[in-house]
């Protein structure tokens with residue numbers, strides 16, 4: 393009988409900028425306190441990109457993932473980058489990564505937009521290419537540079553986010569390790585809980601009515617991240633719990649068999665509420681948001697890379713990922729290490 397083809401995580405890498413922005417620093421910028429941020433979110437500091445772009449961060453994380461996997465750039469057959477803060481409208485961040493790492497011409501490279509769920513969306517898509525036998529090795533990356541889209545005078549959002557990138561090499565295997573189950577979801581009707589509009593540009597046609605339905609009816613939205621914090625919090629817990637249950641059921645794994653849950657690092661209280669609903673022990677949840685805040689698509693792969701390098705992942709372990717983000721989008725994956 394043919395053994396199932398799986399996508400194995402062969403290596404991980406991450407990169408965060410050196411510039412640290414602490415809660416104390418933020419106290420000098422907006423009316424907030426270290427105590428408020430720490431108790432409401434668990435975040436102590438975050439990193440801010442300075443003189444480096446999303447593509448630069450993505451390429452550095454990817455280079456480390458290749459090194460960790462022992463795979464050379466010439467072996468990569470697919471590049472998928474989850475990001476909502478690309479350096480340009482086009483080309484994609486993935487194309488820049490291809491160029492920066494010298495990955496050969498002809499290899500498909502594209503970005504996908506799923507906000508904080510970007511890395512798990514990339515995992516899901518790349519896994520399909522692998523299990524269908526189309527590619528043997530893929531590079532998946534999550535990167536965001538939210539410092540560019542934050543209103544730094546808005547205390548309700550500016551304390552939450554940071555910049556960073558994480559990456560993984562996926563490799564085709566017929567062994568027991570690899571993605572056991574993965575799901576991705578979205579609900580566009582709730583887009584306005586969390587969004588970041590493009591900056592509005594004046595064109596000769598702006599004054600004409602009826603050229604663009606939305607522009608002619610509404611005032612342009614400010615080009616900053618906007619969020620309904622309380623509602624987002626509730627929907628995040630609900631969707632992450634349902635997504636995890638779906639992944640566990642599809643993988644035929646009981647909650648008590650999970651060795652490590654690596655959730656999207658948005659808020660310690662969201663993570664705790666999700667964990668409690670699933671009755672998972674505290675020590676089975678990985679958190680590093682105190683150091684980086686919410687790095688959007690970078691969040692899960694940065695946490696995965698740190699857990700990997702700290703030796704938290706043993707061969708045969710069941711690792712569960714779960715994310716939630718603007719779109720709305722949500723996603724979960726169960727992986728045997």
Ligand SMILES: CC(C)(COP(=O)(O)OP(=O)(O)OC[C@H]1O[C@@H](n2cnc3c(N)ncnc32)[C@H](O)[C@@H]1OP(=O)(O)O)[C@@H](O)C(=O)NCCC(=O)NCCS
Nearest residue numbers: 424425428432508547548551621622624625658659716717
């Ligand atoms: C944003 C969030 C931390 C706010 O926490 P909260 O407990 O819901 O707080 P509230 O929004 O109810 O605000 C409580 C008060 O704190 C104030 N406040 C907001 N930000 C503040 C800050 N940085 N410092 C001090 N006070 C702040 C509010 O103005 C409000 O004051 P008021 O009661 O006088 O009106 C929380 O809702 C959250 O994490 N939501 C999810 C956000 C998220 O993770 N988004 C990304 C998903 S991928």
